[in-house]
Amino acid sequence: xxxxxxxxxxxxLAGALLITxxxxxxxxxxxxxxxxxxxxxxxxxxxxVFVKLxxxxxxxxxxxxTAWEWLSAGSFHVGLRILVDxxxxxMMLIVSGVGFLIVAYSIGYMDGDDEERRYFAYMALFVxxxxxxxxxxxxxxxxxxxGLVGLSSYLLIGFWHERPAxxxxxxxxxxxxxxxxxxxxxxxxxxxxxxxxxxxxxAFHVGPGHGWLVNLVALGLLGGAVAKSAQxxxxxxxxxxxxxxxxxxxxxxxxxxxxxGVYLIVRTHPIxxxxxxxxxxxxxxxxxxxxxxxxxxxxxTDIKRVIAYSTMSQIGYMFLGAGLGAYANSMFHLMTHAFxxxxxxxxxxxVIHALAGEQDIRKMGGVGRAMPVTRITFLIGSLALVGIPPxxxxxSKDSIIASSLxxxxxxxxxxxxxxxxxxxxxxxxxRLFFLVFPGQPSPFVEEHLMRGSHSAGAExxxxxxxxxxxxxxxxxxxxxxxxxxxxxxxxVLAVLSVVGGWIQFAxxxxxxxxxxxxxxxxxxxxxxxxxxxxxxxxxxxGLVGIAVxxxxxxxxxxxxxxxxxxxxxxxxxxxxxxxYDFAFYRPAVLLARGLQRYFERPVVQGSxxxxxxxxxxxxxxxRRLQTGLVRTYALAIAASLVVIMVVFVAVR
Amino acid sequence: MLGPxxxxxxxxxxxxxxxxxxxxxxxxxxxIVLLSLEIMLNGANLALIAFARHQGDASGQIFALAVMAxxxxxxxxxxxxxVAIARKRLDLDVxxxxxxxx
Numbered sequence: 001x002x003x004x005x006x007x008x009x010x011x012x013l014a015g016a017l018l019i020t021x022x023x024x025x026x027x028x029x030x031x032x033x034x035x036x037x038x039x040x041x042x043x044x045x046x047x048x049v050f051v052k053l054x055x056x057x058x059x060x061x062x063x064x065x066t067a068w069e070w071l072s073a074g075s076f077h078v079g080l081r082i083l084v085d086x087x088x089x090x091m092m093l094i095v096s097g098v099g100f101l102i103v104a105y106s107i108g109y110m111d112g113d114d115e116e117r118r119y120f121a122y123m124a125l126f127v128x129x130x131x132x133x134x135x136x137x138x139x140x141x142x143x144x145x146x147g148l149v150g151l152s153s154y155l156l157i158g159f160w161h162e163r164p165a166x167x168x169x170x171x172x173x174x175x176x177x178x179x180x181x182x183x184x185x186x187x188x189x190x191x192x193x194x195x196x197x198x199x200x201x202x203a204f205h206v207g208p209g210h211g212w213l214v215n216l217v218a219l220g221l222l223g224g225a226v227a228k229s230a231q232x233x234x235x236x237x238x239x240x241x242x243x244x245x246x247x248x249x250x251x252x253x254x255x256x257x258x259x260x261g262v263y264l265i266v267r268t269h270p271i272x273x274x275x276x277x278x279x280x281x282x283x284x285x286x287x288x289x290x291x292x293x294x295x296x297x298x299x300x301t302d303i304k305r306v307i308a309y310s311t312m313s314q315i316g317y318m319f320l321g322a323g324l325g326a327y328a329n330s331m332f333h334l335m336t337h338a339f340x341x342x343x344x345x346x347x348x349x350x351v352i353h354a355l356a357g358e359q360d361i362r363k364m365g366g367v368g369r370a371m372p373v374t375r376i377t378f379l380i381g382s383l384a385l386v387g388i389p390p391x392x393x394x395x396s397k398d399s400i401i402a403s404s405l406x407x408x409x410x411x412x413x414x415x416x417x418x419x420x421x422x423x424x425x426x427x428x429x430x431r432l433f434f435l436v437f438p439g440q441p442s443p444f445v446e447e448h449l450m451r452g453s454h455s456a457g458a459e460x461x462x463x464x465x466x467x468x469x470x471x472x473x474x475x476x477x478x479x480x481x482x483x484x485x486x487x488x489x490x491x492v493l494a495v496l497s498v499v500g501g502w503i504q505f506a507x508x509x510x511x512x513x514x515x516x517x518x519x520x521x522x523x524x525x526x527x528x529x530x531x532x533x534x535x536x537x538x539x540x541x542g543l544v545g546i547a548v549x550x551x552x553x554x555x556x557x558x559x560x561x562x563x564x565x566x567x568x569x570x571x572x573x574x575x576x577x578x579x580y581d582f583a584f585y586r587p588a589v590l591l592a593r594g595l596q597r598y599f600e601r602p603v604v605q606g607s608x609x610x611x612x613x614x615x616x617x618x619x620x621x622x623r624r625l626q627t628g629l630v631r632t633y634a635l636a637i638a639a640s641l642v643v644i645m646v647v648f649v650a651v652r
Numbered sequence: 653m654l655g656p657x658x659x660x661x662x663x664x665x666x667x668x669x670x671x672x673x674x675x676x677x678x679x680x681x682x683x684i685v686l687l688s689l690e691i692m693l694n695g696a697n698l699a700l701i702a703f704a705r706h707q708g709d710a711s712g713q714i715f716a717l718a719v720m721a722x723x724x725x726x727x728x729x730x731x732x733x734x735v736a737i738a739r740k741r742l743d744l745d746v747x748x749x750x751x752x753x754x
Contacts, residue, residue, distance in 0.1 A: 626754025630685070630746045634676050 001052045002065035005084045008045035008092060009131050011038045016124035019117055028116040032107045035120035039103050039127050043096035050089050058518050061086055064137050064199075076196055081137030083200050087519040090331060090512075091134035091263055095256050098338050099127045101489035102251040105346055108486035109247055109353060119159060119245070126152035130256050134263060139188050139198040142264075146184070146224065149257045150177045156252060157244040169240035176237040180227025187220025204270035211275075218275035221268055222282055229261030229315045231289045236576050238312055242304040246352055249304055250345030254311045255338040262315065262334055265322040266520050273325070273523070280410060283323025287417040290316025292574055294424030298431065299570040302359045303348050306432045310385060311341055313421060317400050320414055325523025326403035328513035332504055333400055335512075336392035339500045340384035343493035347378040350482050350490065351436065355448050361432065366441030370449035371481050375437045377494040382429040384497040386542040387422065392501030394539070397422070399506045402526040402534035415534075422538045426545020434553040507531050661702035668695030680745050682737070686730045693723045 015038025019031045026034075053061050066079035082088075103123050110116050129152050133145030150173075158170030190213060191203050206214050225231075230238035241253050252258070265272060265282060272279040290313045297309035314337050321330035351367055351374060352359055368375035384391035387398060401422070404414040441449065481487055504512040507528045516522075526534070551558045572578065668691055675688025697716040704712025738744060 623754035626752065628750030628753030630749070631677060631680075638673055638677065 001049060002063050002082065002084055004045045004048040004052070005063075005065070005082055005092075005135060006067070008042045008049065008096065009082065009128065009135060011041035011045065012096075012124045012128035012131065014038060015041075016121045016128060019121040019124065023117070026117070028113075029107075031117040031120045032110070035124045036100065036103050036107065038124050039096060039100045042127060042131060043093075043100050046089065046092040046096045049084055050093060053084065053086065053089055058514075061518055066137070070140075076192060078138060078140045078198060081141060081199065082135040083137035084135070085519050086515045087263075087267060087331070088134050090335070090515070092131060094335055094338050095127065095130045095134060098255045098342050098493075099123075099130075099251055101492055102247050102255070102342060102346065103127075105250075105349070105486050105489040106245075106247040108483040109349055110245065111483075115159075119156075122152055122155050122159070123248075123251070126156065126252060126257075130260070133260055137200055139191065139200075139203055139268075142267075143181070143184060143188065146228070146260065147181060149252070149260065150174065150181065150228075153177075153241070153252050153257055156248040157241045159244055159248065163243065165240075166243040169237070169243040173237040173241050176234050177227050179234060180224040183220040183223030183227075185220075187217045187224075190217050190220070200267070201270065204268060206271070206274060214271060214274045215278055218271050218278035221264060221271065222278055222285075225261030225264045225282070225319075226285060227261075228264075229258050229319065230312050231261065231285050231316065231319055232292065233285075233576070235289060235293070235312055236573070236580065239300075239305050239308045239573070242302065242308050246304065246345060246349035249308070250342045250349065253308065254341040254345050258311060258315060259318065259334045259338070262318040262322055262330055265319070266327045266331060266516075269322075269325075269327060269520050272323075279323050279325070281323070283320050283404075283410075283414055286316040286319025286321075286323055287414045287421075288316075289313065290320065290421040291417050291424070294421050294428060296570050296573050297428035298424070299567060301362055303351065303361050303364070303432065303436065304345070304359055306361070306428060307341070307344050307348060310344075310425070310428065311337075313425065314341065314385070314397075317397055317418065317421070320418060321400035321403055324403050324407060324411065324414070326400055327520035328510070328516045328522050329396065329399040329403055329506075331516060331520075332512045333393075333396035336384065336396040336497070336500050339493055340381045340392055340497040343377060343381040343490060343497050344385065346486075346490045346493065347374050347381060350374045350486060353482055353486070355445065358444070358448075361435045363444040364436045364442060365445060366437070366439045367445055367449065368437035369441055370445070373481055373487055373491070377490050378433060378437060380494045380497050382433050384501070385429050386426045386546060387538055388542060388546075389539070390498065390502070392497050392499075394535070395501035395503075395505055398535040398538050399504075399526070399531065401538050402506070402531045403522075403524040405526060405530040405534060407524070419537050419541055423541040423545040426542040427549050430546045430549035431553050434549060438554060658702055658706045662699060665695045665699035665702065668692070668698065671695075680747055682730070682734050682744055682746055682749070685746060686727065686734070689730075690723060690727070693719055 015034050018038075019026075019034055022031075062083065062085040064081055064083045066081040068080055070078050070080045072078070103120070106119070106123065110119050113119065126149060129145050129148030131145075133142055133149055136142035136145055154170045154174045157173055158166050160166045188198060191198060191206075194206060194210070194213065195203050197203050206217070223234075227234040238253060238258065242249055244253070272282070293309045293312035293316060297306050297313065300306045300309060314333070318330045318333050318337070321327070321333065350371065351364070354367075354371060355364070358364070380391065384393040387393040389395075401415065401418045404411040404418060407414075504510050506513075506526070513522060548558075552560050569575070672688045672690070672692030672695060675691065676685050679685055679688065697719055700712045700716045700719070704710060704716075734744070737749065742749065
């Protein structure tokens with residue numbers, strides 16, 4: 001069992017190393033196949049682990065395996081330890097399964113890019129890092145995986161390194177995540193000092209009477225989770241991360257990495273349960289994020305950014321659930337979200353691919369006529385996102401909303417916020433759908449899609465787009481919706497977005513909750529009445545959202561309300577970037593300028609300058625001694641000799 | 653012990669050395685300066701040998717031999733320089749040969 005888990009971990013790493021080491025001796029296509037095969041191997045191994053674990057009784061489903069002792073300091077030892085239990089297996093299946101589909105999709109999407117090999121090596125590296133994160137058997141290995149996913153995310157956001165925007169976005173993501181990594185590391189230091197162990201689950205038992213200590217640890221962990229999952233207040237990096245290739249957005253910034261924060265909270269739930277205020281804070285942050293992100297998504301004009309804000313909003317739901325102790329519901333939503341959000345991104349990728357890299361939805365419209373498969377799959381993804389039965393989101397999201405009922409006034413506030421979020425979800429998801437797919441093709445779409453095949457003239461007409469967005473794949477023919485390797489993963493994900501939710505229907509059957517029960521027993525157990533109330537409200541509001549979107553953007557019976565101030569606030573993303581700029585960047589620059597002016601220049605540079613000037617002066621004086629007259633030198637020597645002799649005689 | 657007292661030898665040595673020093677300091681022709689240097693060295697040699705005899709220790713004489721060898725080499729270099737200067741048709745005057753002024 002653990003052998004299979006090790007294979008699952010090693011396969012993508014081997015793939016990444018192989019591609020890196022073979023370099024240009026293999027073709028780009030071979031590199032793509034190696035990457036895909038290694039991730040598929042990881043998925044197969046994860047399936048084996050799952051089946052074996054399934055065959056055991058629930059109490060025994062936890063297997064740790066230590067490869068070797070990694071480091072030891074005094075009485076503190078950390079091994080390269082993995083833990084196979086229901087939670088990690090669930091994440092392994094999601095990561096490697098969705099990962100496989102997306103890497104396979106990339107074969108078509110990245111075809112013709114100059115640096116395909118590098119891309120596929122990074123993708124395999126990412127899958128390895130993410131698997132290490134979820135399989136880690138102690139917090140240190142988890143932190144290693146945590147850092148490695150941050151690294152691969154950085155590398156892949158900045159994959160098109162000719163674009164300054166991509167480099168800036170990559171740096172931003174890395175810096176924002178570094179804040180979370182730092183708070184996590186601090187939490188780990190406290191745990192090491194207090195518990196002498198980072199292993200699961202020993203590390204979690206802090207014991208009573210250490211209230212403030214547990215709160216600190218939980219806050220540190222929450223900081224890491226918030227940064228990685230792009231929740232308020234560290235959310236600003238995720239929209240910018242859309243500068244990366246679309247499959248990267250689908251895999252890293254929608255399906256897997258950004259949900260690592262939820263996984264962390266569920267994994268370390270004993271700590272959060274000992275610090276209830278921090279856990280409530282997590283729920284509150286999730287609620288705030290889902291609301292703000294839903295609002296911002298209403299005004300975005302970049303197809304990928306709309307979906308990015310929707311991702312933030314959906315992770316907000318997961319945080320809400322995890323903060324309330326509804327761990328199984330959060331993990332279930334994490335799974336369905338991975339399906340339908342990857343689907344939305346990949347379908348958007350098909351559109352972007354067909355439109356030669358264009359991402360502005362204002363130029364789109366009527367795309368559906370030329371791309372029927374994309375249209376229907378995108379519709380499925382949107383319905384799953386809004387939570388319309390029988391699509392996946394309905395089953396998972398409504399359980400989370402139901403969990404907030406019966407939890408006092410705080411839970412009621414969260415309940416209302418989550419319901420408003422549902423309305424916003426319907427509105428922004430179908431605004432996007434109606435603007436892009438139905439209706440008459442816009443002139444721009446007409447030019448790209450309706451000519452049958454891509455002529456040289458069309459490429460030339462959009463030369464400036466090609467220059468600003470150097471997608472290597474613009475050069476080849478893409479009549480219609482793209483090659484089979486791209487449409488097939490989209491179709492598989494569409495099927496999963498429909499049936500993926502049927503695994504668990506809380507009032508009737510709940511295998512996901514039962515599966516996770518040994519690891520993370522839920523604190524909440526909504527009654528059937530609460531489930532029904534939540535579902536009815538959520539469904540109604542979601543439908544109202546869709547209806548409003550239809551009135552505004554499809555039938556256009558209502559004019560889109562223009563409220564200049566609100567619009568500006570939303571387009572500016574609630575001024576978070578500006579606020580951080582004002583609060584952190586500007587003071588830092590001012591401080592640096594001040595130091596440069598009042599310390600660096602007068603003190604540091606000044607002192608060095610003075611010393612150098614003094615030396616120079618001394619040199620100018622001493623050079624006068626060098627007369628060039630031999631007889632002067634001889635006289636000096638003779639005189640010195642006389643002086644020395646006189647001194648000798650006198651001293652004696 | 654045969655011969656005059658060591659003080660006589662040292663007096664001659666001191667006279668030779670002083671003569672040479674004055675020559676180096678006062679004459680302007682490089683050739684004469686070199687000659688004066690040789691006189692200084694010989695004064696020193698005489699003192700070395702006198703002391704060696706006085707102490708009954710041969711190492712002073714060996715030192716004097718070494719000084720002669722160095723003096724010979726030094727004359728070769730010095731005369732070579734003087735010939736080179738003469739070939740360039742420069743004045744043979746150490747006060748005018750002051751190109752190395754700082």
